[in-house]
Amino acid sequence: MTSTMRMVYGLLAAVSLMACAPDNGEPDLSATRGEKLYFQKCASCHGVDGKGGSAPDLTTLSAQNRGIFPRNFVMSVIDGFNRRDHPNSVMPEFGNEDLGPTVQVEDGGATTPTPSDLIALAAYLESIQR
Numbered sequence: 001m002t003s004t005m006r007m008v009y010g011l012l013a014a015v016s017l018m019a020c021a022p023d024n025g026e027p028d029l030s031a032t033r034g035e036k037l038y039f040q041k042c043a044s045c046h047g048v049d050g051k052g053g054s055a056p057d058l059t060t061l062s063a064q065n066r067g068i069f070p071r072n073f074v075m076s077v078i079d080g081f082n083r084r085d086h087p088n089s090v091m092p093e094f095g096n097e098d099l100g101p102t103v104q105v106e107d108g109g110a111t112t113p114t115p116s117d118l119i120a121l122a123a124y125l126e127s128i129q130r
Contacts, residue, residue, distance in 0.1 A: 027116030034124025
C-alpha cells in the first residue's frame with residue numbers, strides 16, 4: 001500500500017469517526033459540514049449539485065481518476081497550493097482564508113497539519129461522485 005493510499009484511508013477513517021462523534025469540541029470533519037461549506041463557498045460557480053455552472057463539474061472527479069477520488073489533489077486545488085504558478089486562475093485560493101483549526105493527519109509515520117474545513121469539504125465532494 002502506498003503512502004498516499006494510507007493517507008487517504010486514514011483521512012476516511014478520521015472523517016467516519018468524526019461524523020459519528022458527539023460534539024466534544026473537536027473539529028467537525030464530516031461530509032455534512034463539508035456540504036455547508038460547499039454551499040457557502042463553491043455552489044455559486046460549481047452549481048448547487050456540483051455538476052458545474054461557470055466552473056467545472058465536481059461530480060466526475062473519481063471517474064476521471066480511474067474510479068479513485070483524488071483527495072490530495074482536490075484539497076490542494078481548494079487550498080490554492082497547486083495553482084500558485086497560474087496567476088490567471090479564476091478560482092480563489094481558499095488557503096488564504098480561515099479553513100478552521102488544523103488536524104494532524106498521519107501519512108507513513110509523519111503527520112501533516114491539515115485544516116479541518118478542507119478535510120470536510122473534500123469529504124463532501126467525495127460523497128457526490130457519480
